Amino acid sequence: MFIANKKVHGCKLGAKWMILTKGQQKQTYHHYYSYFNMVNQGTEASMQNAASAPIAETVSHLVVGGGSGFLGKQLLKQVITPTDKVPYSEKLMNISQVTVISRNPEETRKLLEKELPQSKWERKNSIQISVKNWKENESTFLFNHQVCEEKDTFGNDKKVAAINLSGVSIGKQSWTPKFKQEILDSRTATTIDLINYLNSFGDSASTFIGTSAVGFYPCTSDPNAETPIYTEYNCPSPANNPLGEVTGAVENAICNTQADNIKQRIIMRPGAIVGKGGGVLKEMTIPYLGIAVPIVFGNGLQPFSCIHLVDAANMYIHALYTNFNNYYSQKSSEKVIIYNTVMPDMITFQQFSARLNLKTNIIPFPMIPFPYSLVSKLFGNERSQLLCEGQYVLPTRSIQENFQFQYPTLHSMIDEVTTFNPNM
Numbered sequence: 026m027f028i029a030n031k032k033v034h035g036c037k038l039g040a041k042w043m044i045l046t047k048g049q050q051k052q053t054y055h056h057y058y059s060y061f062n063m064v065n066q067g068t069e070a071s072m073q074n075a076a077s078a079p080i081a082e083t084v085s086h087l088v089v090g091g092g093s094g095f096l097g098k099q100l101l102k103q104v105i106t107p108t109d110k111v112p113y114s115e116k117l118m119n120i121s122q123v124t125v126i127s128r129n130p131e132e133t134r135k136l137l138e139k140e141l142p143q144s145k146w147e148r149k150n151s152i153q154i155s156v157k158n159w160k161e162n163e164s165t166f167l168f169n170h171q172v173c174e175e176k177d178t179f180g181n182d183k184k185v186a187a188i189n190l191s192g193v194s195i196g197k198q199s200w201t202p203k204f205k206q207e208i209l210d211s212r213t214a215t216t217i218d219l220i221n222y223l224n225s226f227g228d229s230a231s232t233f234i235g236t237s238a239v240g241f242y243p244c245t246s247d248p249n250a251e252t253p254i255y256t257e258y259n260c261p262s263p264a265n266n267p268l269g270e271v272t273g274a275v276e277n278a279i280c281n282t283q284a285d286n287i288k289q290r291i292i293m294r295p296g297a298i299v300g301k302g303g304g305v306l307k308e309m310t311i312p313y314l315g316i317a318v319p320i321v322f323g324n325g326l327q328p329f330s331c332i333h334l335v336d337a338a339n340m341y342i343h344a345l346y347t348n349f350n351n352y353y354s355q356k357s358s359e360k361v362i363i364y365n366t367v368m369p370d371m372i373t374f375q376q377f378s379a380r381l382n383l384k385t386n387i388i389p390f391p392m393i394p395f396p397y398s399l400v401s402k403l404f405g406n407e408r409s410q411l412l413c414e415g416q417y418v419l420p421t422r423s424i425q426e427n428f429q430f431q432y433p434t435l436h437s438m439i440d441e442v443t444t445f446n447p448n449m
Contacts, residue, residue, distance in 0.1 A: 082353040083119045084231065084345070085183035090219045091190030091236075092125035092156075093133045095303035096295070098140045100188070100338040101125070105141060105152065110431060112339055113346040123154045124164070126191075126219060130156040134165045141167070159218055184231040186345055187223040191215035192236070196308075200267065200407035208271055212236075216278040224284035232349050234291040234341060235279035239330045239367060240268030241294055244414040246327045246397065254371070256421040257294075257363040267407045280361055288352055289359070291344050295366035296418060300334025301442050309381060317385035323397040323413030325375030330367040330418040333432035333441065340366050340420075343428050365420045370434040374415065380435055384443040 087104060091097045104123065107114035127133035134156045141154070155164040192212040198204055216235050223230045242255040243264040263273030272294075279290055298304035310317050332340075344364050351357035375392070382389045401409040420428070432438040 080350060080353045081182045082184050082231075082349075083116065083182060084186045084349060085119055086122045086124070086185040086226075086229075087120050088124045088126060088185065088187040088219065088223060089190065090126045090159075090188070090215050091192065093127060093136050094190055095300070096298055096334065096337055097125075097190045098137070099300065099334050100190070100341055101137070101141060101154075103335070103338045103342065105154070110339075112343045112428070116346055117342070121152055123152065125154070125156045126159055126215075126222070127156050128159055130158050130165050134167060138167055159215070183229065184349070185223060185226045185229050186232045186234070186349065187219050188234040188341060188345070189216055189219045190236050191219075195238075195240075195268075195271070196408060196411050198408075199405035205267070205271075205407075209274055212271065212275045213278045216275060217282050220279075220282045220284045220287065224286045227286055230284075230286040230288070232289045232291065232345055232352075233279070233284075233287050234293060234345060235275065237272045237275050237279070237292050237294045238268070239294050239296045239365065239416060239418045240264070240411075241272040241276065242416040242418060244268070244327075244410065244416045246323050246414040252328060252417055254417045254419060255365075256419050257365055258421065266410065268410070289348050290361050291348060292361065292363045293341060293344065293366050294363065294418070295337055296330035296332055298334055298337055299331050299438055299442060304334065305331065306381075306442055309378070310385065315385065317381045319378050319382035319386075319390050319392045321375050321378055321392050321394050322400055323374075323395070325378070325392075325394070326373050327413060328415035328417040329372050329374040329377050330365075330416060331372075331377065331438075332366055332368045333430075333438045336368065336430050336432055337366050339431070340364060340423055340428060343423065343426070347426055362422075364422050365418050367418050367420050368430060368433055368435075368438065369420055369424065371417050371419070372435050376435060377439075380439045381443070384439050 089097060089101065092101055101123065103111045104117055104120065107117045111117065125133060125137065137154070137156070154167045156167070157164040192215070193207055195208055200208075220233055223233055239255075241263050242260050243253075244266070245252055263269035263276070276292055279292055299306055309320065344362070348357070348359070348362055351359075379392065382392070395412075397409065397413045400413055403409075404412065432441055
């Protein structure tokens with residue numbers, strides 16, 4: 026989006042974009058974003074009609090790796106009980122089987138039964154949710170509820186899609202050689218396994234979605250640098266750092282694992298996930314007390330690319346159905362598609378921490394600085410880079426496709442996650 030001669034929604038920004046300061050780039054981008062939001066309001070109906078043009082094929086079976094994680098549980102909620110704010114909610118009603126792939130099926134089943142209470146299922150007699158081991162064929166069914174056989178959910182016009190969210194948390198401990206290998210294996214091996222599983226459905230295999238991260242892009246902590254702004258189109262190679270090594274390996278597995286039956290491969294690059302009960306919010310609040318700890322890692326001016334949990338799950342659904350429809354209606358022949366799974370508001374970590382402090386605590390606390398040198402001593406080089414550096418990333422593709430963010434700004438996101446909702 027922001028490179029010479031690139032078009033933004035059909036408008037060239039020109040080569041001079043590259044010599045603008047970060048502040049000028051940000052101001053220019055928000056001008057375009059506001060303008061195209063206004064234009065999209067007038068064209069939204071026609072775009073929806075085009076997106077919903079009838080095609081015979083439909084996703085009837087969804088396979089999810091990592092369904093017991095923070096984002097995975099939210100994705101399943103929005104797939105199984107979609108509201109009118111979930112994209113393609115009417116098409117989600119065609120799914121008759123969801124298979125969650127797990128290394129611990131029984132543990133995952135119990136967790137999902139707690140997270141997905143049967144009483145809230147409007148479709149409990151028409152959809153089957155099962156959990157199976159990565160390496161075995163035996164399945165355990167949620168609530169002992171088996172609606173159909175696997176073979177009934179694919180074939181002819183019924184297609185199978187897969188989404189992989191698997192991977193140990195990269196920030197849970199210092200990166201020892203053993204833990205780094207665990208990070209790699211938990212992402213690349215599961216990607217390959219799930220691609221092979223989807224490919225086994227023959228011609229019914231449709232779309233595979235794999236998860237990388239914004240760590241694909243080079244990061245910085247220098248507030249005086251001309252910080253670049255990354256889109257899906259202007260950084261073809263991963264960063265030359267440990268995060269780039271991990272994301273590069275994951276994306277290589279997504280793109281290059283042999284699977285002739287899979288029609289499309291989609292790479293999602295999420296930033297920090299912000300939502301109640303998990304993600305970055307869990308790391309920055311004191312349990313049971315509801316107090317936010319206003320920590321500032323490094324100088325606090327590092328870019329902080331993030332997204333609300335609900336918007337992240339919605340973007341996966343959007344990516345699946347937008348490209349599924351484009352392929353089967355022959356509107357697009359793209360084989361690999363990338364989405365930056367972040368909100369469009371570009372912020373720093375200090376801004377995030379300050380807003381959370383203001384909205385969570387009755388009396389905002391003084392900000393607590395943790396210099397980069399201290400963070401490095403406490404957490405090691407790789408983990409300190411996660412905390413003290415970042416990158417400005419924009420969700421250019423989803424904006425071009427008229428994806429509707431529910432929480433597009435820092436204020437709207439923090440306001441929602443700090444509001445008590447007994448139904449959450």
